[in-house]
Amino acid sequence: MAALPETAVNVLAPQPPKRELSREWRSFWRNPLAIAGMVLLGFLVLFSWVGPHVWTVNPQTFDLSKIASPPGPGHPLGTDSVGRDVLARLMLGGQVSLVVGFASAVVGVTVGSLYGLISAHFGGIVDSVMMRIIDITFAIPGIFLLLLFDSIFTPSATLLVFIIAILSWQGIARIVRSEVLSLRERDFVEAARALGASSWRIITKHYLPNALGPIIVYGTFAVGNGILTIAGLSFLGLGLPPPNPNWGGMLSDGMNYLFVNGWWLVYPPGLLIVFAQLGANFLGDAFNQAFDPRLRQGK
């Protein structure tokens, strides 16, 4: 049958059930988890970007007369192994952690969503092959890939974004795929197809808006995981090369002062990583509860 003009498609096709975004957002804003998550992440953003304007000590200045000195005047959180100010370094390190965590989540979720969309939309052999590839990449330990990439390339923030994204796209690909597979059989999609809507139209107007909930939820958790991964990499010494500070790297540096009770090198960086993770997890759970009607009613 000849394709109808777009306008006819619009008029004739049974409209998909309207997603009442407003109700979901209202539920989201009423959730204390959402507020807690935003307060935590907001604090970290302020700390990392506004902080350096308030606390203007240079995070890279060495002071070998003050190696690993405890908190005191001039250094509210003490100094590290070469006498640099810990507070200033935490702020600078926060910028890298948050940007890399956020960017890697965006890249990973975009790639994964597209992958899942394509896999489910075409189905058949394409789907089987694409899903098998996911199984394979899932069975290779992520740390193995990290080590390899790290030894092939010199780490830069951009490279870290892509490495972390490579480790995290499979989950959302599977979720979007199963979402699209169930949408494909729904009446409104069937009708759109029967009326000659293009693949592009079906994907952008029907699949994506309906899969948006899980994508947002997963993406939020992915930000937290990205921050955790870069901290872990830096902890192992695979992060950005010095003198770039990172919470994970500062923590591993602090391990050398465990036996002399260098608590100011152990607690602050760890707590900041936890704050970031907690913030992302709170927000993710709040989104999850807002988008999942079962959880929303249960609340």
Added chain:
Amino acid sequence: MLKYSARRLLEAIPTLLGVFILSFFLVHAVPGNPAVIMLGTHATRHNIAMVTQEFGLNKPLPVQFLIWLWQLLHGNLGTSFTYNQSVWSLIWQNVPRDLSIVGIGTLLASVLSILQGLYQAKVRGSLPDQAITWVAYFLYSMPIFWLAVLLILWFSIDIPIFPPGGIQDPTQTVVTFGTWAAHIALPVICIALATVAYAGRFMRASVVDSLVQDYVRTARAKGTSEFSVLMKHAFRNSLLPQITLLGFSVPSLFAGALFVEEVFNYPGLGLLFWNAAGSRDYPIILGTTAVIGVLTVAGNLLADLLYGLADPRIAYD
């Protein structure tokens, strides 16, 4: 069920082959000749050529891969460049140590998370329930390496109960049960806490889920005691997701173990791999990756099959 199991087993073969191919070529994409690294800075060109020849590093990559795969299928993972010892024996030295911390840690976590889930579901909405949820949130958001560092700080420095790392005291030559237990205590606690943080949350959700089911209401209506409702109905039905969760978490368990081994300086597969990566020891890198890949695929398969066994409603065609 038998047919399904057989099909799943067959499906695992191309997956594993893909894992082997991908990891082999990725490892060889790393620049640098291992022969040069192995021989150090004083190597002569002649020596390098000899070692390259000896380890077959001058053959085309696909040929090297086929040789490696052929050996692998015969249970031979090659000889380590740096330890001059077979990779199998190295892996076998490390696997039991890993199993003792990961195995005991996971077991402990399973028991704890089941208890936590049952208790929280029983008293859901109450103050203790909320308190546990918040603590679990915090624990869940903690990087495992920070947890490990804190455990050392608290339990071997501030209150010196356990040794901070290693597997035996430097002065001892024979490892007794006591020293073994003391040395694995902190790594086990670390893995258990990290695992219980997410498994417990999961368990609570699934127990709550099964408590509102009709069969539970029926059981209650028939006058079944609350304990029996929890144990016979809620508990058994919540085990399913727990099984799946553990089956699918093999790779993350190994990744977590690497950090734990690194912090506690505890020799296991993770540290073996980590050191091999530093020295470009291809056979060890590939061998451990292959072993972990096989374990991951096996874990997924086992989780799938156990799920089917535990829930008769799931029909496999």
